Amino acid sequence: MPVFSRLKRFYYYYIFLASLLPVACSTSSVRQATAGGEREAAVSVAVAGFINNGIVQQKGCLTCHSIGGKGGTVGPGLDQVGNRRSADWLRRWLINPNDVKNGTRMPNFQFSEQELNELVDVLSRLKKEFDPQMILAGSGNPAEKGEQLFKSYDCFACHRIGSKGRFIGPNLTWLGRRKSVEWEKNWLKNPPAYKPDTFMPDFGLTPGEIEALAAFVTSQQGQRNSEVKKWEENVIFFLDSRPREIGEMFYRRFGCDGCHGRRGESGYRNPNAAPKEQMPRLTRVARKMDKAQLTDWLMSGHRPQRLATEGSEPLSCPDWKGAVTGDEAGYIYDFLLSIAPKKKRFKFGG
Numbered sequence: 082m083p084v085f086s087r088l089k090r091f092y093y094y095y096i097f098l099a100s101l102l103p104v105a106c107s108t109s110s111v112r113q114a115t116a117g118g119e120r121e122a123a124v125s126v127a128v129a130g131f132i133n134n135g136i137v138q139q140k141g142c143l144t145c146h147s148i149g150g151k152g153g154t155v156g157p158g159l160d161q162v163g164n165r166r167s168a169d170w171l172r173r174w175l176i177n178p179n180d181v182k183n184g185t186r187m188p189n190f191q192f193s194e195q196e197l198n199e200l201v202d203v204l205s206r207l208k209k210e211f212d213p214q215m216i217l218a219g220s221g222n223p224a225e226k227g228e229q230l231f232k233s234y235d236c237f238a239c240h241r242i243g244s245k246g247r248f249i250g251p252n253l254t255w256l257g258r259r260k261s262v263e264w265e266k267n268w269l270k271n272p273p274a275y276k277p278d279t280f281m282p283d284f285g286l287t288p289g290e291i292e293a294l295a296a297f298v299t300s301q302q303g304q305r306n307s308e309v310k311k312w313e314e315n316v317i318f319f320l321d322s323r324p325r326e327i328g329e330m331f332y333r334r335f336g337c338d339g340c341h342g343r344r345g346e347s348g349y350r351n352p353n354a355a356p357k358e359q360m361p362r363l364t365r366v367a368r369k370m371d372k373a374q375l376t377d378w379l380m381s382g383h384r385p386q387r388l389a390t391e392g393s394e395p396l397s398c399p400d401w402k403g404a405v406t407g408d409e410a411g412y413i414y415d416f417l418l419s420i421a422p423k424k425k426r427f428k429f430g431g
């Protein structure tokens with residue numbers, strides 16, 4: 082029935098806007114939770130305490146957040162939140178999320194002092210104990226140990242690899258194409274020190290953990306790309322061929338946002354890159370390149386000039402040959418076109 086399918090598409094498009102591509106995610110995480118032996122079968126006391134908490138139920142936290150594989154996918158999974166956020170941080174966050182992260186989709190619930198105390202308490206208890214030293218001392222190469230740490234710290238709460246995880250931070254499916262081990266080690270040491278406004282927490286990792294995690298994430302060279310593609314096909318169907326949104330999806334799959342920012346506003350610094358040690362903004366690039374030129378650009382690497390002859394190598398715009406297809410580059414162009422600022426009208430007097 083065409084009317085029904087239109088409605089359905091509209092419905093999925095709406096979800097898509099609420100958070101980029103969570104459509105198939107909730108079902109797959111439920112499957113993981115029930116099938117995988119990783120997660121304990123018994124719901125722990127802390128989890129039950131959260132799920133049954135009156136405020137949590139009344140405010141519908143689980144429409145956006147998940148726990149034990151159940152719930153929404155708009156926000157980070159909360160299973161390990163007590164492990165990565167201090168009570169102070171949680172309190173500041175709940176008082177006004179927008180003060181901590183500008184433009185966040187989490188509402189300001191205007192909690193009373195008593196509600197704040199109660200929520201900080203139930204959230205702080207959400208942690209699964211594990212011993213990183215045991216993982217590091219165990220068998221396996223550094224990347225395999227890194228993968229175990231990645232799961233234990235629940236980095237999937239915010240990051241996606243293949244078809245697993247969330248969209249709060251950049252997609253890591255192609256991380257190894259874009260970032261070096263050195264860069265990663267620097268980042269993981271203390272993300273807020275590297276980029277003060279970042280939402281990524283400081284996990285207080287030891288040098289051994291950093292070594293293993295950096296080995297794991299940089300080993301992600303698109304091995305799980307076909308998994309993403311398969312999953313994205315459904316989304317493309319529901320998007321009803323909206324080139325801008327499809328382009329944004331590819332922009333994020335390859336982690337262009339990991340350097341150029343979510344909407345091309347530029348992201349991290351690029352130490353020792355001329356002229357300004359900054360990643361370039363992409364907001365105006367569609368004005369100076371056409372589709373074919375962008376595709377060409379992406380098919381070879383571009384290393385910026387060094388600012389100083391000594392010091393570290395700046396990061397390059399990666400060579401995407403064999404990764405980004407011509408079609409995907411075309412859609413990315415449509416996305417870049419959509420983020421270009423509208424031409425200003427001449428204003429009298431102003």
Ligand code: HEC
Binds near residue numbers: 184200249
């Ligand atoms: C409309 C969706 C939505 C609702 C409802 C919501 N949140 Fe959130 N929450 C988010 C998003 C999105 C983020 C991540 C910040 C971002 O990306 O903007 C977040 C982040 C958080 C964080 C930080 C998580 C981390 O990993 O650091 C906590 C804690 C949190 N929310 C608790 C709650 C609680 C408790 C409730 C219910 C009282 C709630 N949220 C309701 C969307 C929501």
Ligand code: HEC
Binds near residue numbers: 234249265281294
């Ligand atoms: C609460 C959400 C959250 C959690 C949990 C989280 N991250 Fe992040 N991460 C982010 C965000 C957001 C960014 C993007 C940084 C920015 O631009 O501010 C990021 C950036 C990164 C990057 C760089 C990405 C790129 O595109 O170059 C890596 C690598 C990374 N995180 C690894 C990890 C690892 C490993 C863990 C677990 C130990 C982890 N993250 C846990 C939110 C999170």
Ligand code: HEC
Binds near residue numbers: 259361363405
């Ligand atoms: C590791 C960081 C990094 C990633 C990831 C990255 N880029 Fe770049 N990009 C750069 C750097 C650095 C430059 C500047 C290169 C130079 O100076 O020659 C650049 C330049 C560009 C330019 C030219 C900008 C201009 O004003 O001329 C375009 C277009 C571009 N990138 C698109 C992309 C797209 C699309 C993606 C994702 C498929 C992407 N980049 C991923 C670092 C990155």
